[in-house]
Amino acid sequence: DLEPLLNMGIIDDRYPSINVDTDGDGIPDINIDTDGDGIPDVDIDGDGDGVPDINIDTDGDGIPDDKVMDITEWKPGIKVDGDVPYYTMDIKHKDPSDIDDETPTEPNKPKDDKSDTSVKGQYNPATSMGGANTGDNTNIMMYIGMSLLTLGLICCMAHKRKTKI
Numbered sequence: 081d082l083e084p085l086l087n088m089g090i091i092d093d094r095y096p097s098i099n100v101d102t103d104g105d106g107i108p109d110i111n112i113d114t115d116g117d118g119i120p121d122v123d124i125d126g127d128g129d130g131v132p133d134i135n136i137d138t139d140g141d142g143i144p145d146d147k148v149m150d151i152t153e154w155k156p157g158i159k160v161d162g163d164v165p166y167y168t169m170d171i172k173h174k175d176p177s178d179i180d181d182e183t184p185t186e187p188n189k190p191k192d193d194k195s196d197t198s199v200k201g202q203y204n205p206a207t208s209m210g211g212a213n214t215g216d217n218t219n220i221m222m223y224i225g226m227s228l229l230t231l232g233l234i235c236c237m238a239h240k241r242k243t244k245i
Contacts, residue, residue: 097156097167102130104164111168114142119154126171128158134171 098120099108110132111120122144123132135144135151149171156167 095159095165095167097154097169100164100166102162102164102166110166112137112142119151121151124151124171125160125168128160128168128170130160130162 098111098113098118100110101107102109108123110123110125110130112122112124113119114121120135122135122137122142124134125131126133134147134149136146137143138145151171154169156169158168158170160166160168
């Protein structure tokens with residue numbers, strides 16, 4: 081028989097968050113990870129009261145029977161103080177019957193403030209050089225190179241003109 085490791089996912093160097101044994105019998109009671117991926121699968125305490133709230137295993141077979149919810153990441157942030165202190169994640173179970181399909185929710189509307197004239201984004205006139213590149217940082221070496229090339233061509237044309245006379 082393989083038994084799960086107890087009191088895993090240690091936080092603050094001493095408080096467990098996975099496979100927490102709250103009664104000291106050697107069997108995990110809260111936040112049980114059955115597949116070893118570091119994310120609890122069964123009997124998850126979602127509010128820190130010490131009682132399973134999500135993926136409740138009512139018949140003891142290791143498979144959630146009530147309030148089943150897919151947990152894809154585990155970020156415990158609630159410290160539960162008690163006989164066995166531990167951490168859990170704040171998770172609220174959403175019952176599919178609570179969702180009203182007939183009334184769609186309104187999307188978030190952007191703030192319509194026409195009096196706000198400030199420039200948005202990261203535009204800085206000191207570092208952005210003109211024209212169509214407004215708001216972009218144009219490489220200054222390109223401008224220096226083009227200036228030197230133009231100066232060189234002017235000098236070359238002047239030299240050719242002097243040598244013809």
